[in-house]
Every structure is written in structure tokens, then in C-alpha cells.
Amino acid sequence: MKHTLAVLVENRPGVLTHISGLISRRAFNIESIAAGYSEEADTTRITVQVEADELELEQVVNQLSKLVDVIKIVNLTDGDSIHRELALIKVKAKPETRSDIVDIVDIFRARVVDVNRETMVIELTGEQSKIDALCEVLKDHGIIEIVRTGLIALSRSPVPAKDI
Amino acid sequence: MRITGAQAIIESLKLEGVDIVFGYPGGAVLTLYDALYEAEFPHVLTRHEQGAVHAADGYARATGKVGVCIATSGPGATNLVTGIATAYMDSVPLVAITGQVGTSLIGRDSFQEADIRGITTPVTKHNYLVKKVQDLPRVLKEAFHIASTGRPGPVVVDVAKDIFAAMLDFQYPDTVQLRGYHPLFEGDSSILDLVVEEMQQAKKPLIFLGGGVNISNTVDQARELAGLTGFPIISSLMGLGAVPSDSPQNLGMVGMHGTYAANMATTECDLLLGIGVRFDDRVTGLLDEFVSKARIVHFDIDPAEINKNVRADIRVVGDLRWSLPALVEKIKAQRSVEWKGQVKDWFDTVKAWEKEQPLGYEPSAEVIMPQTVVEKVSELTQGNALIVTDVGQHQMWTAQFYKFAQGRSFITSGGLGTMGYGLPAAIGAKIGMPEKPVVLFSGDGGIMMNCQELATAANQGLPIKILIINNSVLGMVFQWQRLFYGQRYSHTSLQGNPDFVKLAEAMGVTGLRVTEPGQLDQVLKQALEIDGPVLVDIKVPNTEDVLPMVPNGARLDQMIMGGK
Numbered sequence: 001m002k003h004t005l006a007v008l009v010e011n012r013p014g015v016l017t018h019i020s021g022l023i024s025r026r027a028f029n030i031e032s033i034a035a036g037y038s039e040e041a042d043t044t045r046i047t048v049q050v051e052a053d054e055l056e057l058e059q060v061v062n063q064l065s066k067l068v069d070v071i072k073i074v075n076l077t078d079g080d081s082i083h084r085e086l087a088l089i090k091v092k093a094k095p096e097t098r099s100d101i102v103d104i105v106d107i108f109r110a111r112v113v114d115v116n117r118e119t120m121v122i123e124l125t126g127e128q129s130k131i132d133a134l135c136e137v138l139k140d141h142g143i144i145e146i147v148r149t150g151l152i153a154l155s156r157s158p159v160p161a162k163d164i
Numbered sequence: 165m166r167i168t169g170a171q172a173i174i175e176s177l178k179l180e181g182v183d184i185v186f187g188y189p190g191g192a193v194l195t196l197y198d199a200l201y202e203a204e205f206p207h208v209l210t211r212h213e214q215g216a217v218h219a220a221d222g223y224a225r226a227t228g229k230v231g232v233c234i235a236t237s238g239p240g241a242t243n244l245v246t247g248i249a250t251a252y253m254d255s256v257p258l259v260a261i262t263g264q265v266g267t268s269l270i271g272r273d274s275f276q277e278a279d280i281r282g283i284t285t286p287v288t289k290h291n292y293l294v295k296k297v298q299d300l301p302r303v304l305k306e307a308f309h310i311a312s313t314g315r316p317g318p319v320v321v322d323v324a325k326d327i328f329a330a331m332l333d334f335q336y337p338d339t340v341q342l343r344g345y346h347p348l349f350e351g352d353s354s355i356l357d358l359v360v361e362e363m364q365q366a367k368k369p370l371i372f373l374g375g376g377v378n379i380s381n382t383v384d385q386a387r388e389l390a391g392l393t394g395f396p397i398i399s400s401l402m403g404l405g406a407v408p409s410d411s412p413q414n415l416g417m418v419g420m421h422g423t424y425a426a427n428m429a430t431t432e433c434d435l436l437l438g439i440g441v442r443f444d445d446r447v448t449g450l451l452d453e454f455v456s457k458a459r460i461v462h463f464d465i466d467p468a469e470i471n472k473n474v475r476a477d478i479r480v481v482g483d484l485r486w487s488l489p490a491l492v493e494k495i496k497a498q499r500s501v502e503w504k505g506q507v508k509d510w511f512d513t514v515k516a517w518e519k520e521q522p523l524g525y526e527p528s529a530e531v532i533m534p535q536t537v538v539e540k541v542s543e544l545t546q547g548n549a550l551i552v553t554d555v556g557q558h559q560m561w562t563a564q565f566y567k568f569a570q571g572r573s574f575i576t577s578g579g580l581g582t583m584g585y586g587l588p589a590a591i592g593a594k595i596g597m598p599e600k601p602v603v604l605f606s607g608d609g610g611i612m613m614n615c616q617e618l619a620t621a622a623n624q625g626l627p628i629k630i631l632i633i634n635n636s637v638l639g640m641v642f643q644w645q646r647l648f649y650g651q652r653y654s655h656t657s658l659q660g661n662p663d664f665v666k667l668a669e670a671m672g673v674t675g676l677r678v679t680e681p682g683q684l685d686q687v688l689k690q691a692l693e694i695d696g697p698v699l700v701d702i703k704v705p706n707t708e709d710v711l712p713m714v715p716n717g718a719r720l721d722q723m724i725m726g727g728k
Contacts, residue, residue, distance in 0.1 A: 010343065013293070014281060014285075014291075014293070017282060055471055055475070059468065059471070062467045062468035065467070065468070066466070066468055068289070068342060068345045071343045072344075
């Protein structure tokens, strides 16, 4: 099963190497990893999505926790939390197919962020399944490239992850 | 105090109570070596950086203090890697200070540049690259704290060359502030009530002692637990010495080359108390069938060890300095329980196994048997020596036949199994514990991997006793080829090795040789009596296997037996 972990780390050089190195040498199955600044200046928040059974998950959490720069790990899989990913999708778009694509974009509540004579770039934020679905539909028009941020997650609780 | 970065490192070492460092100079650490010179700081010059890191490791294992080594950038630093990995696998507290190329040259493939931080990330507890001189005191404070607390381990501090010369206002912090590092000392003591309950219900309990007992200096508490319960005891390679080898409760080492009684007891027990162990594959044999009949209680300081290899029914996470005394107190409070009576049948069973198939070998009047050498040294030193080994057959025979009496008396590369470890580790151990006799068992393979350190031993005038169990082959690999590869001895002959007596003499070490069983006793005595480093080349046959042996992937009770 897939689990989503919020990993709070010290914003120091080498911390991402330590985390990605540990994940690869312990052979954990990581589906996605997304890092960025958090509400604290010196803390980076990394969202890790991992495919693991219960025992494997325990190892992932315990091994990551051993890293000196890892401050806290919170499991956001089961709790009441919001999961999002952002995708930019570049599709082939000739004048005659543009309106079709715009219709699809509207249905998915996505946005067109760039248009030129041959292509359109679509931005979509949502759960992974929604992005997958949009990509699937746009295939017919010819996808040139896709970039996805990887999953990020936040609990709905008034308590921040760092205080849980 | 306004001083240079190099002087700040020396001051930090002094404040951390470091009394000696092991190292090898080079371009990037010239300024640091200049500061060592100026401060007359005690330093042991090894003949290879690998020697320095293993010596620091041997020093740390013998004393319990943090070992410190220094190397220059690039090849100097990469030569430390095997030693750092060795220390990491066996949880040895180590701080390795490496020079890095100058700040402006980092990342440009400069002369003698290697990303030692990146290289050592998988084998260190933590590591640093210092590019600002004002960070040095904090980084060193953290490095020593991280290396020595919780589950100990090696920390690398890589320092850019220009930082050694840069000036700073030196102030050493009193405390560390690490938001992500809080090693657990005291765990949940209510769990221990459950443990006592399990112990009361068990009919076939077994205590399994690991390296954690030696590392945490809880040998006395482990012995008290043993004494109160009367339960049979087994140990891992790293746990040897935690209880005396000749204690009637002690069945000896478990695992691939464990005793028959220890492996049978592990297979048949109904409660296993794993204390400071990590259930390495050399211990468990076929993992799926390891202690399949028992409930498992796992005591460890590292939460990540629980359920890593073996699923624990009860986990006691915390420092053994907390959990063992607390458990002992709870057991003492159970006055009504007659522990020894409860396990009498079980005790008789394990003792019968021990009697039925003791460790043994066929003694010989014609050739010197390697096991005899270990037994003789055991008699001569009476368990009072620090015993160091290299890796291979001689290491296992030492584990099997030496009668260990004390904790921290056996220094060996367990987890990584590093050939070449023994000689430099013995040097470090002797420097750490000068009043203790230090005996190194090595092989004719392992000694060659760091034989340059004979010069260090001679140069330092260290009276270590180097016993080479010389069978002219790479014994352990040879054994596997004999047993599992149809006697196709691919590249395991060491014909062409040097004359070890001459090698020793060339290096300034007294060299002795013994080929006849009748001379063994006298030559060993002579070696122990000579005041100075001695190497003894002991010729043994190459036909001996280390037995019992659990073949790779087999169950613990599926041992190849041997002996008489």
C-alpha cells in the first residue's frame, strides 16, 4: 500500500543526499519525493510517498528518523489530510484542435498557461488520479512532455506537523 | 581567544578529552599538522591511512572513548573508507577529520579532490563539510556528541584547506542543539513487566547477548541477570566476553560457526531475550525458520533494529544501561519465583547437547593445530589479555576456543569482516590500554593486507604479540571451496608470501617461528615475555575446517559437525 510521509528536516547542505542515499541503499520503494521550504526558515519539508507493507513502513520511518538532520516524520496517509500534485503538460495543438483541448481543460478545471502555433501548456493541480486522467485524455492530441512536482500533503488539523 | 581553524581543532580535541590521534599528513592538512607540531599534541603516524582509522577504531573499542584519526584530502580520505565502514557496522565511536581542497577549488575536480562527504554518507552516523571557520567549534562539538551517544558510530568532519588557516574567535559550545537527534536513554518501563511475565511463563528461555552489552559497559548487569535467572546464555561474535566463556550457563557463540548447544538451544527455545543484538544473517541462518518456536523480546537502543531482520513480540527500546538494571530490579521484586527450578529440565537438555557435541578437534603430535594455538594462548593469558583478530578461520577459532573472562576484551571486525583490520586495531588497542597484554591472532592472508603497520608498532615500541596462524592459504575461502565448490581452489594459495620472520625483522619487530607442536608452548611463552613487539609465524596445516558450520541459507540446527 502507498503511504504518504511528511518529513521535516534541517535546511542544511547535504540533507537531501542523506535522505535519497538512505532510501536507495535500503532498497525502499519510493513513488515520489517533493521538497521545499516550510513555515520555518531553517526547516525543509519533504513529502515522501512510499510503497510498503506495515513492516517495511516501520523500517522506512525508523531508518529515516535516525538521520541526524531529520527532525520529525508524520504519517499523512490515514489521517484527514489533503494530497495534491501540480503538473505542467505540453500538448500538440493546431488551430483546429485548440477548442477541443480547451473543453477538456475546462472539464478538469485545469488552466492553459501558454499557447503558441503548435503547442499549448496546461497546468493542473489536484490529486494524482486526476492528473493521470487528464494525461490519459490528452494523449489523443499528442503529449510532447509532462512535468509533475510529486505529491505534497498537509493535514486538515489545526496542529502543524512539527508539533504532532 | 583569536586563533586559526587548525588551532581551534586542537583546542576542541583537548576539550573533548582526546589524548591521542592517529593519522597521516598530506597537502590539505599541512596547516593542521603544523598546529599539532606546535601544540605537541600526541599523534601516532601510521604507514597508511587505513592503518590510522583501524587503529583509532581499536583504541575506541578497547577504551570506550572516541577514536580520532586524521587524513588528507582525496586518496588520504578515501583510504579511510574501509575503516569507517568497519566502525559503522560494529557501532564504534570514531571522529575522522579529513582535509578537503580549498573552498574555491571544491567541485572543480581539483588535485587530490574527492567528495568524501558523499562517499562516506552510507557508512557514517553523520558527516560534515566545513567551509566556514566559525562553524568549526560547533561542528566538532556535535561530531563528538553524535559519535559517542546513543548507538555509537563514526562521524566524518571534512574541512576545506583554507579553513585551517582562517582566524576565528574560538569559543567551544557547552551543549549541542540538534533538533533531529535525541537518542533515547530511558524507554517505557511498563514493558519490562510484560518481559518478566514472559520470563515466568517460559519453559525454555534463552538469553542472547550481543555487542550492545560490551559497548554500553553493562557486562555486570548482564551477569547479574544471568545469575538471578539461571537461564542458559548464548552470544553473538560481538557479545563474547559479556559473560565468562567458562560459565556453566554459557553455551557459547551462536550462528554459522556457533556451538552445537547454542544453535540447538536457539532452535528449540520458547523465549529468546535478544539483548543488544541485531540478528545478523551470520547469526540467524535461514531467517524464515529462525527461532520459529519462540517468543522474541528484543532489547536495543536503536528503534530501527527492531523488526529489521527478526520480528519481535516485545520490544524494549532504550539504553541497556537503563533497561538491564530496571529488569534486574523487577526480577528481584518477584521473590516468589524459583527461576532456576522452573528451567531445570531445559537446563539439563542444553547441557546434554553441550556434552554430546562439544567444540572439538583432533589434536596432533605431528602438526600444530590452529585450535591448539588459541587454547595455549588462552591458558597463558588467563583471559586477562585484550584479544584482537583479523578476519577468517583464525578469527572463528579464536571466538570458539579462547576463554574470554571480561567485557571489551575481544576486538574483531564482526559486521564488515574487514581483512587487514587486526594489526592496526591491535596497535590502537595497546595505545589505549597500555597496561593490558594485547595478543593479535592473524592469518597469513590478513596480515599482508596491512603489514606496513609492523613499522608503526616497532616505531612506537608497542609490545603487541602478533600470532600468524599460517596455513599458506586464504583459509576461510579455501574452506568454502573445499566444502561447496568441488575443491576447485581458485586463487586461494598464498605461496609466494614473504618469510614473515624476515619481514618482522626488517620492520624492527622480533620474529619467531614455530613449526613443531612440541615447541609451541615455549615459543608462545617467549613471545609473551619479550618486552617489545613480537611476530610469531606459526605453521599449521591447511586441512582444518572451522566447524560446526551452518551452510549459507540453512537452518541453525542443520550444522556440518566435526571434531572428535
